[in-house]
Amino acid sequence: MISQLSWKIGGQQGEGVESTDRIFSTALNRLGYYLYGYRHFSSRIKGGHTNNKIRISTKPIRAISDDLDILVAFDQESVDLNAKELRAGGVIVADAKFNPTVPEGVSAQLFAVPITAIAEELGTSLMKNMVASGASWALLGLPMEVFNQAVQEEFGRKGAAVVEKNIEAVKRGGDFVLAQAGGPLEAFKLEEADGKQKLFMIGNEAMGLGSIAAGCRLMSAYPITPASEVMEYLIKKLPKFGGTVIQTEDEIAAVTMAIGANYGGVRTMTASAGPGLSLMMEAIGLSGMTETPLVIIDTQRGGPSTGLPTKQEQSDINALIYGTHGEIPKVVIAPSTIEECFYDMIEAFNIAETYQVPVIVATDLQLSLGKQSCEQLDYDRIAIERGKLVTEELEPREDNKLFPRYAFTEDGISPRVLPGAKHGIHHVTGVEHDQEGRPSESAVNRRKMMDKRLGKLSQLRITDAVKADGPSEPADLLVVSMGSTGGTINEAQARLAQEGIATKHITVRQMHPFPNDLIEPYLQRAKQVVVLENNATGQLANLIKQNVGYHDKIVNLLKYDGTPFLPSEIYNACKELN
Incomplete structure (x- = not known):
C-alpha cells in the first residue's frame, strides 16, 4: 500500500x-x-x-x-x-x-x-x-x-x-x-x-470566507482571472449576511466605490489582478491621502499587459509597494497557505481601520486557484478592531469649527467619524489639507501631515510577519520565499535533510512595511541565502538587499515560465550550492 x-x-x-x-x-x-x-x-x-x-x-x-x-x-x-x-x-x-x-x-x-x-x-x-x-x-x-x-x-x-x-x-x-x-x-x-x-477549498474562497468573518458586507469588483472566484463566492454568500456584491463597469469604479463605502462605515473590499491593480493606483493614493480604510486582494498572474492570465507568477511586488504616485502609508500582506488566506483577511480589515490605510493582500495564481485541504478554522480567533472610530455623541465645537478629522496625534492616527454624525462635519479632499480637511498649501502643514501619515506604520508587524521552519539551530543555507512556494520548499528541505544537508526556510508574509528587524538575524547567521520567487527580476531579493543588505550572500532562484516550482527543482538548486 x-x-x-x-x-x-x-x-x-x-x-x-x-x-x-x-x-x-x-x-x-x-x-x-x-x-x-x-x-x-x-x-x-x-x-x-x-x-x-x-x-x-x-x-x-x-x-x-x-x-x-x-x-x-x-x-x-x-x-x-x-x-x-x-x-x-x-x-x-x-x-x-x-x-x-x-x-x-x-x-x-x-x-x-x-x-x-x-x-x-x-x-x-x-x-x-x-x-x-x-x-x-x-x-x-x-x-x-x-x-x-x-x-x-x-x-x-x-x-x-x-x-x-x-x-x-x-x-x-x-x-x-x-x-x-x-x-x-x-x-x-x-x-x-x-x-x-477537512475543508477543501481554493485560496480565493478562503479569502472570501475570511472577508465575511471580518465583517465585510459589500464587495465592488470587476471580473478578472484569477480573482473572479472571490467575487463569485461572495455573490452566493454575502446576501445571507445582509451584504451584497456589485459588479462595476471597470476596476477604477470598483476601487473608488470601495473607498466611498468604507468612508460611510461599511467594511468593503475589492479584488483584482495585475492589469486591474494598475488601473486602481490613483485611487489607492486617494485612500492614503484621505486616510480612508481600504482592502484590496491582488491575485498575481503572468504579466506584463495581458501576459499569461491563467499562469503562475509573483511579479506584482514592486507595483504593490511603489505603484502609487507620491508617498502614502500602505500595507502589503502575502499569505502562504489556505488557512492564512482566511485569517489574513480578518487582519487586513482590522489594520485598514486601525491605521486608516489601504491594505493589499497579495496571493499568486497557484494559491488563489489551487484547491487544497485545509484544517478546520478557529472562529474563536476572530476579533473585529475598528480603531479610532468615534461612536459616542460628539460635543459641539467652539466657534462652529469643523471636526478635526486629521488631527495631529502622538501615534499619527486621527479620530474618525462617519458621515451624518452630529458635530462631526469635516472636509474630505484628495489635495493636501489641514486638520479639519480644508485644502492647504502651507509648507509647515505639508511637512507635518506627511510625517503624520508616513509615521503611522513604523511599528506595524502583522501576525507571523516572517514565518520560519526547518531545524531550530542555524543552518548554513537559508531559503527565503513568499506566497504559495512554501510547501514545495519544505519537501525539498526534507529530501536534503535525508542527505545530511540542513536548510532553514523563512516565508516573508509582510511585504510592506518591510520587517527588516525580523529578517536580519536569519541572514546574519546563514552562509548563503537562496531567494526563491516566480518572477524574472528577483523582486523579493531586491527588497531584501535594499532594506537589509547582505548582497554577497544572496543567490536568486527564479522561475518565470508560468508554472509553479517543483520540489525537485529546489532540491537540485540547493544541492548544487551546498
Whole structure:
C-alpha cells in the first residue's frame, strides 16, 4: 500500500475536465485524504489543452508532485503533453475513440476505455467525464458509495433521473476497466485515510470566507482571472449576511466605490489582478491621502499587459509597494497557505481601520486557484478592531469649527467619524489639507501631515510577519520565499535533510512595511541565502538587499515560465550550492 498518489486528467477546455476533477477530489476529501491541486488551463472559454492534477496523501501536503501515477486522457494531445510525468509503471486511462498510443520512452500501462461510446449509449457524450472518473476510481479500489454520493451532490439539483444516469456512467466505466485490469491495481492501493473532516477549498474562497468573518458586507469588483472566484463566492454568500456584491463597469469604479463605502462605515473590499491593480493606483493614493480604510486582494498572474492570465507568477511586488504616485502609508500582506488566506483577511480589515490605510493582500495564481485541504478554522480567533472610530455623541465645537478629522496625534492616527454624525462635519479632499480637511498649501502643514501619515506604520508587524521552519539551530543555507512556494520548499528541505544537508526556510508574509528587524538575524547567521520567487527580476531579493543588505550572500532562484516550482527543482538548486 502507498501513502500518496498523484492523479491528473487532461483534455480540451470545456470538455468536462474541471467537473471530473471536482467530483473525484470531493469524494477523496469525504474519505479524509489530504489533497493538493493544480489547474493548468488556457486563457479562453472553450478549446485549448487543459489539465488538473491532484496529489492525494494520508499526511498534510502543500505542493504538487514531481511525478504522476495515473493520467486520464480525453485526447492524444493530453497523453503526449503529460505522459512524460508518469513514473515507471504508471497508468494511462484514455478514450478508445482516438486510438491512444503511449509515447516512445514512457513506461506506462495503457487502458483504452470506450469513454465516449459508453456515454453516448447512456444518452449523451457529456457524461464521458463520469465514465472516465469511474474508471480511475475503480482502479484505486476505493469505496464506490462515497463516489456516488459526490455525484449526487454535483447533479442532485438536476433531478433523480440525471443522477441515476451519471451513477450508471461511473459504474460502466469502472466495470470496463476492471475487466481489463483483472481488478483494482495493488500497486496503487492507498493506505486508509484518517477519516477526519477537512475543508477543501481554493485560496480565493478562503479569502472570501475570511472577508465575511471580518465583517465585510459589500464587495465592488470587476471580473478578472484569477480573482473572479472571490467575487463569485461572495455573490452566493454575502446576501445571507445582509451584504451584497456589485459588479462595476471597470476596476477604477470598483476601487473608488470601495473607498466611498468604507468612508460611510461599511467594511468593503475589492479584488483584482495585475492589469486591474494598475488601473486602481490613483485611487489607492486617494485612500492614503484621505486616510480612508481600504482592502484590496491582488491575485498575481503572468504579466506584463495581458501576459499569461491563467499562469503562475509573483511579479506584482514592486507595483504593490511603489505603484502609487507620491508617498502614502500602505500595507502589503502575502499569505502562504489556505488557512492564512482566511485569517489574513480578518487582519487586513482590522489594520485598514486601525491605521486608516489601504491594505493589499497579495496571493499568486497557484494559491488563489489551487484547491487544497485545509484544517478546520478557529472562529474563536476572530476579533473585529475598528480603531479610532468615534461612536459616542460628539460635543459641539467652539466657534462652529469643523471636526478635526486629521488631527495631529502622538501615534499619527486621527479620530474618525462617519458621515451624518452630529458635530462631526469635516472636509474630505484628495489635495493636501489641514486638520479639519480644508485644502492647504502651507509648507509647515505639508511637512507635518506627511510625517503624520508616513509615521503611522513604523511599528506595524502583522501576525507571523516572517514565518520560519526547518531545524531550530542555524543552518548554513537559508531559503527565503513568499506566497504559495512554501510547501514545495519544505519537501525539498526534507529530501536534503535525508542527505545530511540542513536548510532553514523563512516565508516573508509582510511585504510592506518591510520587517527588516525580523529578517536580519536569519541572514546574519546563514552562509548563503537562496531567494526563491516566480518572477524574472528577483523582486523579493531586491527588497531584501535594499532594506537589509547582505548582497554577497544572496543567490536568486527564479522561475518565470508560468508554472509553479517543483520540489525537485529546489532540491537540485540547493544541492548544487551546498
